[in-house]
Amino acid sequence: MYVSLKDVAARSGVSFQTASKVLNGRSGVVSPSTRERILRAAAELGYVPNAMARGLVRQASVTVGVLADDFSDLAVSQFVLAAQRAAASRGHGALISSVHADVDAELAVRKLLEYRVDGILVAAPSLEDDPRLGDALRGPLPVVSINRIHGGGVPTIGSDHAVTGALAAEHLLGLGHRRIGTVTGPRRRQVTQRRMRGFREALRAAGRPLPERRVVEADWTYDGGWAATHQLLDADPTVTAVFVHNDVMAMGALKALHERGLRLPADCSVVGCDDLSFTGYLVPPLTTVRIPFQETGERAATLLLDRIAGQDIPARDLLPVELVVRESTTSPKDGEE
Amino acid sequence: MYVSLKDVAARSGVSFQTASKVLNGRSGVVSPSTRERILRAAAELGYVPNAMARGLVRQASVTVGVLADDFSDLAVSQFVLAAQRAAASRGHGALISSVHADVDAELAVRKLLEYRVDGILVAAPSLEDDPRLGDALRGPLPVVSINRIHGGGVPTIGSDHAVTGALAAEHLLGLGHRRIGTVTGPRRRQVTQRRMRGFREALRAAGRPLPERRVVEADWTYDGGWAATHQLLDADPTVTAVFVHNDVMAMGALKALHERGLRLPADCSVVGCDDLSFTGYLVPPLTTVRIPFQETGERAATLLLDRIAGQDIPARDLLPVELVVRESTTSPKDGEE
DNA sequence: CAGAGTTAGGCGAACGTTCGCTTTCACTGG
């Protein structure tokens, strides 16, 4: 069905190895006239090189594997897209493999190994505590992850979560808020802990330590954010601002605050996290800490490819986050505690 | 670096072909004892079959290519994810290739061909008019697309756009609206034309033909939807309901309506399209026509794999859409025209 | 105990490349 080098060679009257030299190879010299002849034959026949055969002899598939847990998540899909593009721009294909309830991480990694990917990009935050994923990933193959990998040993790239928490806290403190609550991601997750650390420290440094009743854990979802916000305001109706650990939950928070009859942002300020594309269109437009998903994907892919090319890469790399101020935050009406 | 069949064979004292039989093959009989021995050796050495070598001899990569234009779009990424999972559950890998400004469609298809994918799944609505994509795709390789392909000849699966438009119109008419406007996708796009046809016909059938001033074209984006909505209300401030061709633009529409001081849905009803995950959390929660992206991805992958397996598949397959009524639609305050 | 049948495993070829080495041949300079 496909045309092979032999076919092209036959048509142009040379050996297939010579055809290889002009069509795919990087070695060897051929005269301009035969080169021309071979090129023409290839075009006429519609020759398309066979990457599997090439990969076999070169011992490199020129392909990276992308292991993602849930890329219907906007953040993950942005990452995957950016990574794929960066890989493509350097000539690499991207083989994706998703892990979810039905298929365990080991199997997904194994599949990628079967295809002999040259490296693996991991975007599976929900699996950061899975020791089996860690074991499967630690090996001779280059790997770069955007989340912590259990057991370590895998270069990680991400954003500075502690700074994220601190930025949110400082912004709200700067506006004059004194009773600030927070809706967090799952407590066991690194990202949650780090953000909480930065957030807590900034509050403490301002002499406003965070009481536990103003911390409610949620699960990254709209519903979770909605419920947690109600819970938070039930526990302490006096809070004037809420830091929500992602934009999706922040939407739920906005809805919950609306339902309680609060005027936004006058009665309660909200800071989100992520800066998803639609956050500027919420009512009110959401102030949020921008997490550079795309840049992370690009950078992760770049590092992975560098690593594949034999270079040394840092074990850890943090991209800067940035506060995007919109209209969901303002000064509280009352100044007193 | 990798362990090959020969290594396993050497350790268990058989020929590598015999090892092949027990580890990967489907043909041939080996005694339980040697099978056991080979299995043990493979486990000890950590044997992982080489899909490239297998693909080479079997003349099948057991891989599908996914050609997407922009999967940071929630709809497309849902599709891609579902397709990847469906393919994986039938043992196929998924090689993704994105087309965008920098890389033209032909090149992307060619890359997939180099990897000798067994079939291609296309999700590139923005390229529906690209004749070169059509040409690149028409060939011996099985292809299934979720959008029209220029020049035809490619099995297409999607949802019924005319019904989508009709559902929106009928819902609004049923609520008593008489002056209904619409914010459409780009006019040249099939999906826009089809939705408009269904929408128009339903209005005409109810004796309320759609005047051109109540139709504004936009570009699927928040900003576009926002601007178009303002434009629509400038052109005809009397409209009491708007049908917006996707949820993203509908968010922009909601914002624009807010800005004009209208109370929603009392002063203006809005119907969206897609039913993205967050639409239930907008203010007000959006009534929308649900497009089954995930099911489309699954079905497309299934059809493609069936096709690869040699079965005949329909040239066209439509999945049902469904109106999801939330709170952004209600009866107009005034009944008269 | 010969011959047939069965079973386990080996063997060779092929898939489509790459790559280093060898061969061929024309041309050069001493």
Added chain:
DNA sequence: CCAGTGAAAGCGAACGTTCGCCTAACTCTG
């Protein structure tokens, strides 16, 4: 005139599999 040089092309082996066919040895059967 002939060794030496250099360019152009060919050749063989290898990459890791699969698969059909072959063979050796064992087990029956009469």
